[in-house]
Each structure stands twice: as structure tokens, then as C-alpha cells.
Amino acid sequence: MSGKCKMILLLLSAAWMLPGREGSLLIIGGALSPENQPVYRQFIRAGGGTDRIRIAIVPGAGNRPVSSAQSYRADFIAYGVDPGRIRIFPLAVMDDPGTPDQDESKWFANRKDARLARDLGECSAVFLTGGDQVRLRDLFLDSRGEPTFLLDALHRVLARGGVIAGTSAGAAAVSDPMICRGDPLLPLFFGAQLNAGCTEDERQVQLTRGLGLARQILFDQHFNQRCRIGRLIASLAALPERVLGVGIDENTAVFLQGSRLRVLGESEVTVVSLAAKETDEIPHRVKIVEARLAVLSGGQEFLLNREALFTGAGEPVPFPPLEKTTLIQNLMAEKNRKGPVSVDFSRGTEGWSFILTAARVFRIIRIQVKPRRWGPLTGAWIRIRAEGGGREGDEKIIK
Numbered sequence: 001m002s003g004k005c006k007m008i009l010l011l012l013s014a015a016w017m018l019p020g021r022e023g024s025l026l027i028i029g030g031a032l033s034p035e036n037q038p039v040y041r042q043f044i045r046a047g048g049g050t051d052r053i054r055i056a057i058v059p060g061a062g063n064r065p066v067s068s069a070q071s072y073r074a075d076f077i078a079y080g081v082d083p084g085r086i087r088i089f090p091l092a093v094m095d096d097p098g099t100p101d102q103d104e105s106k107w108f109a110n111r112k113d114a115r116l117a118r119d120l121g122e123c124s125a126v127f128l129t130g131g132d133q134v135r136l137r138d139l140f141l142d143s144r145g146e147p148t149f150l151l152d153a154l155h156r157v158l159a160r161g162g163v164i165a166g167t168s169a170g171a172a173a174v175s176d177p178m179i180c181r182g183d184p185l186l187p188l189f190f191g192a193q194l195n196a197g198c199t200e201d202e203r204q205v206q207l208t209r210g211l212g213l214a215r216q217i218l219f220d221q222h223f224n225q226r227c228r229i230g231r232l233i234a235s236l237a238a239l240p241e242r243v244l245g246v247g248i249d250e251n252t253a254v255f256l257q258g259s260r261l262r263v264l265g266e267s268e269v270t271v272v273s274l275a276a277k278e279t280d281e282i283p284h285r286v287k288i289v290e291a292r293l294a295v296l297s298g299g300q301e302f303l304l305n306r307e308a309l310f311t312g313a314g315e316p317v318p319f320p321p322l323e324k325t326t327l328i329q330n331l332m333a334e335k336n337r338k339g340p341v342s343v344d345f346s347r348g349t350e351g352w353s354f355i356l357t358a359a360r361v362f363r364i365i366r367i368q369v370k371p372r373r374w375g376p377l378t379g380a381w382i383r384i385r386a387e388g389g390g391r392e393g394d395e396k397i398i399k
Helices: 003-014 037-046 065-078 104-112 114-121 133-140 149-159 229-238 326-337
Strands: 024-028 055-058 086-088 125-128 163-167 178-181 205-208 217-221 244-248 252-257 260-265 268-279 286-297 301-303 308-310 341-348 351-358 363-374 377-387
Touching: 024 037, 024 217, 024 244, 037 065, 037 125, 037 163, 037 252, 037 260, 055 065, 055 114, 065 086, 065 104, 104 133, 104 149, 114 149, 125 149, 133 149, 133 178, 149 163, 178 217, 178 229, 205 229, 217 229, 229 244, 229 268, 229 286, 244 252, 252 268, 260 268
Parallel strands: 024 163, 055 086, 055 125, 125 163, 217 244
Antiparallel strands: 024 252, 178 205, 244 268, 252 260, 260 301, 268 286, 286 377, 301 308, 341 351, 351 363, 363 377
């Protein structure tokens, strides 16, 4: 390979690199079970092992910050970490109702504590608990969206070769921008808000500033369990730059180091790449989008810079075949969980096709999955088109 080609490959790979040269991220889709050994052991191993690790638990996203932090602390001890190597950092937005003698909401002021930030940056492993990712944004970014001492500390952890883990809200916050609100499916009709204030109106997916610990990746969590494929695609379509979407199921994680992503845990990870898109300018409603999906299970690896499955032998395979997975099953189950949305599923010689009908907004989304050749294997191509119409107050139910 010529020197020029090597330089081009190096630059392509660098676009996906973490800010820390040797650091790593462990992004968890929420509902992490204490029995999930692959995830817990990967975190401890990446942080230096039980004899060297220094864990910082940051419960700032939670409604019950102390209870949540104590629970994870007990889990780490059960996996062999000495209690003296675990510190719960007093960083929170909400008061924990389980500690009546203490008001944890006062911990919010600690985001300006330079000494606390210094201590955080000296840890080898940081664990961001779940809750609401907007609270993490408010802790790690100031009112102008600029990094605080705390966010600088996270970058120091990565630069020193440490690991940062986030579960649920902690997973979403790793991206920049990050998803802060949004119905699983309605954003396909109502579009996206960029630089959102994160209101309670979830018809549009709302994106706001995140921590930016990973570049050019948009994470979503509780992915198949909450049928969030719609809002992830709507988010990717609205962003001006090209970004890969990574949806992580519950009790499942991705370990990201450099441009390589490895799946851990009991369920699946969905990688979404938009090949083409057309949206309204405002409010970024999806008209047509063509997306490639790779659905990965535990132990599989994906090369982000090449958008390919890494098998460990030979050339990586771009976007492997898409089989029927829990993604489809959960789309079908959506009609039982949310009355206004129904799903019809069929499979024929052309592949799968299914129609999502959202009665309350009187539009139909048609999603067709057909086989397409990529290299040695047959992959899958999804085409989504918004069709139909209607106005608020219509009584017509589309079937």
C-alpha cells in the first residue's frame, strides 16, 4: 500500500477515534442486570483490573442518586473490587427521597468544584448511572453549552487510557448532539428539533448538546424494548452531518475503542447508516430515507470507519444479512402497547414488508426490506416513505 493510501486510511479512521488516544467507552442500553458478567467484567478489566481500578460512580442523572449509586457499588464489590477503590461522587440534580436527612439536589453546586473535578480525572473508570440525560448535560456543560471542569476531567480519564461507562441516560449523553426526548415512532411524521430545550412534547425527537465523548455516533438505548427505530432514523435524517446511529437493547452494551465496536450482553445492537435522505427544511420531517441496518449480537464486532462487520478473518463484511430479529417482533408488539399505532407484517420472496399505521396523526409509514448484494453476502436495504395525510380532528382511521 502506498504512503498516500495509508494516510487516507489513517484520516478516515481518526474521524471515529475517541478523544482519548487509548481510552474506551462502555455504552449500556439500560436495565443492566447484576448477573451480566460480560459487561461488568469488561468495565473492570478496562479500568485496570480488580487490583488497580479506581472507580468513580456519578449518579447525577438519577431521581434517586444515592440509592442508584449504592446499588452499583455493591455490584462492583461482588465482582471483586475492593470497596476502598470505589467512590461515589456527590454530583446530582435531584434530591433522593430515600435519604431524608440529606438534600442531594445541593450537590448540583459541586459541578464548579475544581478539586472534585481533579479527583474525578484521576480515576481509571467512571460509571454514569441512568435517569435523565438532560441532568448530565446540566452538570457537565455550563449554561452556554461550554464544558465544565467535570467534562474536562472525563476527557483526562480517556486520555490516560481509562474507561467511561454509561447506562440508559448515561449512554445517551455520550453523544453530541444527544437524543433527549422523543416518541418511538411519531418523529417519523413530526420530524426533529435541533438544539432543543427538551420539552415534554415528544411528537418530535428532540436533540440537544451532549458530552461528546464519542464522535459521529448517535446512541439510543432501551432500543428494541421501546421500539425506538423510528426516532433514531428521524434523528439521523435531521442532522446536517453524516452520523451513524447505534441503538442498544436493554442489558446489552457496546465496548468502543478506537473505531472498533464490540457487543456484550444478552440482546442486540442495531447500527443504522443513512445512504440517502430527503427531509422538510423545517421542522426536519422525513420524506424519504434509505437506511442500511446491521443487527449485531453478543461477541460480534463492527468497524465504524468501514461500516462493516469484523469477523477476525479476511476482509470485514459490509452490513451483513439482516434476519428477522426482536426489532421486527417489537414493532409488531407496539400495537398492543400503544393503541394509536398498529403494525402489519408480511414476508415474501422480495423480503419483508410491514406498514406502521399511526391513527392519531393519520399517516402511513411504509417500510420495505429487500435483499441487496454487498460483496460476498446478501444484505438488507430499508426504504421508508411517509404517505397519506389528514388534518387534526379527522375521524378517519387508516388501516
